[in-house]
Amino acid sequence: MAVPVLSPRVSGIQPSLASILRRRARELRAAGRDIIELSSGNLDFPTPDHVIAAAHAAALRGETLYTDVDGTPELKQSVRATLLRDHRLTYAEGEIVICNGSTQALFNALLATLSPAEEVIILAPYWAPYLEQVRLAGGTPVIVPCPQNNGYKLRPDDLVAAITPRTRWLIINNPVNPSGAVYSRKELSAIAAVLLQHPEVWILSDGLYEHIVFDGDCAPTLAEIEPRLKPRTLTVSGVAKTYAMMGWRVGYAAGPAALIREMIKIQSQTTSCASSISQAAAVAALNGPQELLRQRADVLRAKRDHFARFLNGCSGLSCEPPQGTFYLLVSCAGVIGKCLPNGKQVLTDRDFAGYLLDHADLAVLPGADFGLSPYFRVSFANSQSNIEAAGQRLRHACEALR
Numbered sequence: 001m002a003v004p005v006l007s008p009r010v011s012g013i014q015p016s017l018a019s020i021l022r023r024r025a026r027e028l029r030a031a032g033r034d035i036i037e038l039s040s041g042n043l044d045f046p047t048p049d050h051v052i053a054a055a056h057a058a059a060l061r062g063e064t065l066y067t068d069v070d071g072t073p074e075l076k077q078s079v080r081a082t083l084l085r086d087h088r089l090t091y092a093e094g095e096i097v098i099c100n101g102s103t104q105a106l107f108n109a110l111l112a113t114l115s116p117a118e119e120v121i122i123l124a125p126y127w128a129p130y131l132e133q134v135r136l137a138g139g140t141p142v143i144v145p146c147p148q149n150n151g152y153k154l155r156p157d158d159l160v161a162a163i164t165p166r167t168r169w170l171i172i173n174n175p176v177n178p179s180g181a182v183y184s185r186k187e188l189s190a191i192a193a194v195l196l197q198h199p200e201v202w203i204l205s206d207g208l209y210e211h212i213v214f215d216g217d218c219a220p221t222l223a224e225i226e227p228r229l230k231p232r233t234l235t236v237s238g239v240a241k242t243y244a245m246m247g248w249r250v251g252y253a254a255g256p257a258a259l260i261r262e263m264i265k266i267q268s269q270t271t272s273c274a275s276s277i278s279q280a281a282a283v284a285a286l287n288g289p290q291e292l293l294r295q296r297a298d299v300l301r302a303k304r305d306h307f308a309r310f311l312n313g314c315s316g317l318s319c320e321p322p323q324g325t326f327y328l329l330v331s332c333a334g335v336i337g338k339c340l341p342n343g344k345q346v347l348t349d350r351d352f353a354g355y356l357l358d359h360a361d362l363a364v365l366p367g368a369d370f371g372l373s374p375y376f377r378v379s380f381a382n383s384q385s386n387i388e389a390a391g392q393r394l395r396h397a398c399e400a401l402r
């Protein structure tokens with residue numbers, strides 16, 4: 001059998017733990033096991049009806065062709081209006097690009113800017129693709145731990161210590177996946193003060209979960225907090241989590257035209273454009289009624305509190321209800337060192353996640369996947385009955401440890 005010669009650029013990249021776990025959960029489910037999925041990044045809300053209707057109408061109108069590489073004029077206009085509405089940020093048309101999800105926006109920005117040996121500051125716990133995207137783009141991730149005792153947030157002094165002459169970007173996510181932490185305006189101002197002292201560092205601001213916050217309407221972003229940073233900030237977001245449109249694959253980036261132009265070049269040679277139908281749907285989402293966002297955040301808040309109570313009742317586990325996202329980051333420090341019913345010791349959060357999947361039919365993501373151990377992440381975007389069943393299974397699983 002022919003074996004492909006692999007590029008060293010890719011062969012060093014690990015498949016995400018999340019994808020391995022999801023595959024294992026799928027296999028177990030196919031074998032008849034009732035696995036409760038707590039590891040997914042999908043919301044359990046439907047895409048709003050008016051958004052689906054707009055996509056249908058667009059397809060019937062014949063909007064089934066390639067669009068401009070940087071997105072349809074209508075969607076770019078909607079994104080500009082959204083950035084003004086939510087963040088008081090003004091961007092020109094040439095400062096916006098529409099991508100296949102914010103994942104692509106982030107990657108194109110890194111690919112467009114990084115040279116070998118250049119560093120990107122990533123805050124742990126992090127969304128794992130930041131790390132691998134930086135590596136794929138030829139850069140070096142520099143990880144700054146943001147421990148629980150600082151609310152999983154970046155301390156300005158730690159940022160100062162991490163910056164070197166090779167630092168190209170700081171990636172900052174607000175609210176944070178996986179901790180659910182939300183930076184306040186004051187906290188962002190303190191970070192901005194450090195960045196003003198380092199004009200060579202650019203800022204990748206990822207606001208994908210900005211509307212899933214439990215106190216206020218929209219999480220702030222750095223360019224709105226400190227306008228002097230705007231000329232070197234790329235503000236990234238998308239419709240995935242705000243409107244439960246994960247599979248539609250529409251994200252966007254707003255920033256200096258010279259950077260956006262480079263990102264568009266990459267996109268034109270790789271994916272051409274985001275889906276025309278999804279772009280029409282995104283226009284309807286951004287321009288349509290927004291009351292749904294608060295209603296959905298209220299539903300998620302109740303689920304958060306419910307699940308957090310269950311988790312804190314499990315021996316060896318603890319969590320603090322987060323201010324945003326639909327994830328709970330749970331400390332499992334209290335189970336490390338204990339023995340499973342088969343006598344094997346739980347040494348890591350991966351061991352514990354494996355135990356939960358194999359013996360409690362629960363799919364969770366270990367903290368190792370986010371650069372912070374010993375923790376695991378669960379989603380509370382789940383039905384009440386799943387949350388209750390998961391809570392009970394977790395309690396039994398913890399009680400079975402010795």
Ligand code: PMP
Binds near residue numbers: 100103127237239251
């Ligand atoms: N940023 C963060 C922090 C995420 O968690 C995700 C997806 N879960 C993304 C970006 C990418 O989302 P999308 O490509 O669907 O816009």
